[in-house]
Amino acid sequence: MSEKKHPLPAGVGVVVVAAGSGQRLGQGIPKARVLCGGRTLLQRSLDAVIASGVATHVVVVLPQDDAVLAAVVSDAARRTGGPAIVAVTGGTTRTASVRAGLDALPPPTAVVLVHDAARALTPPDVFRRVAEAVAAGAPAVIPVLPVVDTVKVVDGDVVTATPDRGGLRAVQTPQGFDAAALRAAHAAGGPADPAVTDDAMLMEAHGATVRVVEGDPLAFKITTPLDLVVAEAVLARDPAASRIAG
C-alpha cells in the first residue's frame, strides 16, 4: 500500500465527531471529556488534526450543551494559527452527528475528512495520507490495518463460516471523501440506522469505490476501559507517541 504524494486542494474540511456518550467506557461522562495522559481525548484529537496541517476548516461535533467540551474547542480555536475551528451539536447516532458536521462546513470545501475523537492518538501522518489519496482522485478513502485474529461467522452459538482473513481489514478514521459525494451519500442514507457504523458504508451503498490506505496501530479507538489503559501506557512510555507533544 504505497501512496504517491499529491498536492491538497484549498478547501479541506475535517469533521471531528465527539458527541458520543461513551457507554462502553463507562466513566459516566461523555467520552471526549475523559482524560488520557492529562489531556482530554478531544484535545488530543484536535492536536493531531492541527499538527497534520491538512485542514482549512475544522468542525467539532459535541454533545448538546456541553460547556466543558465547548471550552476545549474555543481554546483550540484561539491557540491555532491555522484552520478555523467551530463547534456544533451532534445527534443520537454517529451518522447524524457526521451530518451535523457536514452541514456546518463552508460551501467551497472540496475534500472532507471525518474523524472519531475517540481515536485520540492518531498520528498526524494518517490525516495527510488519507487527504492526499482523496486529492489524487479517489471519492472515498479509509485507513485500514490487516486483521490479526481468525474471524468466524456465527448463527447464535454455532460457527457457520471462517472467512479468509487475507481479504479482511480493520477500519479506522480519519476517513476521507470528495465532499459533494459524501453529502449526496448522506442525503440518500438514513441517519437513524444503527447498522451504519461508518461513512464509507454510506458511500458503498451509493455506488462509490472506496479505496484503502495504510492505517496506524496508534489510531485505535478508545472504546472500552482496557483501551484507555493501553492509551495511558502508550503515553507513559512515550509522551510523543502520536508524534505530537503530550
Ligand SMILES: Nc1ccn([C@@H]2O[C@H](COP(=O)(O)OP(=O)(O)OP(=O)(O)O)[C@@H](O)[C@H]2O)c(=O)n1
Ligand atoms: N451520537 C454519536 C455517537 C458517536 N459519536 C462519535 O463517534 C465516534 C465513534 O463512536 P464510539 O467511539 O463508539 O463512541 P460512543 O458512541 O461515545 O461509544 P459507546 O457506543 O460506547 O457509547 C466517537 O468519537 C463519538 O464521540 C458522535 O459524535 N455522536
Ligand SMILES: C[C@](O)(CO)[C@H](O)COP(=O)(O)O
Ligand atoms: C467509524 C469507525 O470508527 C470505524 O472503525 C467505527 O465504525 C465506529 O463504530 P462504533 O460502533 O462507534 O465502534
